[in-house]
Amino acid sequence: MGLFTGLFGGNGEKKEEKQLPWIPLTTVEQLKDIEEKSKTKTQIIFKHSTSCGISRMVIKMFRDTYDYTEEQADLYYLDLLQYREVSNETGYKFQVMHQSPQLLVVKNGVAVANASHGSINELHLEKYI
Numbered sequence: 001m002g003l004f005t006g007l008f009g010g011n012g013e014k015k016e017e018k019q020l021p022w023i024p025l026t027t028v029e030q031l032k033d034i035e036e037k038s039k040t041k042t043q044i045i046f047k048h049s050t051s052c053g054i055s056r057m058v059i060k061m062f063r064d065t066y067d068y069t070e071e072q073a074d075l076y077y078l079d080l081l082q083y084r085e086v087s088n089e090t091g092y093k094f095q096v097m098h099q100s101p102q103l104l105v106v107k108n109g110v111a112v113a114n115a116s117h118g119s120i121n122e123l124h125l126e127k128y129i
Contacts, residue, residue, distance in 0.1 A: 018063050021070045022077040028089045034076065035093070035109045042073040042129050043106040046120075047080050047087055047099075054117060055101040061121045062103070072129045 025034075025045060034043045046062065049055040066075070080087035080100055091098045094106060099116035105128045106112070115123045 018066075020063055020066055021075055023074055025076040025078040025086060025090075026083055028086055030076075031086075031089060031093050034074075034106055037074060038106040038109055041071075043076065044073050044125070045076045045078055045090060045104040045106065047078045047090065047102040047104070049100040050079055050081055052100060058101045058117060058120050065121060066125075068125065068129055073125075 034045070037043055046059065048059050068075075078087060078090065087098065090096075090104070094104055094111035094114075096102070096104060096111050096114045101120060102114060102116045103120045103123060104111045104114045105123070105125065107128060112128060113123060
């Protein structure tokens with residue numbers, strides 16, 4: 001056991017990351033599909049900045065607490081640095097100001113909820129599913 005492990009806990013085993021049913025959001029055309037699909041099933045978009053430490057922390061906490069099936073909601077992942085045009089159009093289409101990280105909940109063609117930063121993990125998704 002190393003000094004740091006002994007001081008700060010942990011047994012050296014790497015915890016396996018929970019896998020979510022992410023759908024990559026990579027094209028502007030997908031936004032129309034999300035709008036249409038939201039009429040029958042909740043659509044969730046997670047806008048993530050891969051270069052931001054806060055965004056990495058928030059997505060990890062989100063991943064650890066997300067507990068919905070693919071039948072309950074579609075979960076989209078948007079790398080906003082790689083797909084900036086898609087990120088911009090998401091804000092226009094669903095009438096939300098861009099923030100990062102950001103979570104949008106889309107139902108019946110409109111964003112019924114959105115949150116950013118630490119507020120993402122305080123959003124009670126069960127109200128929208």
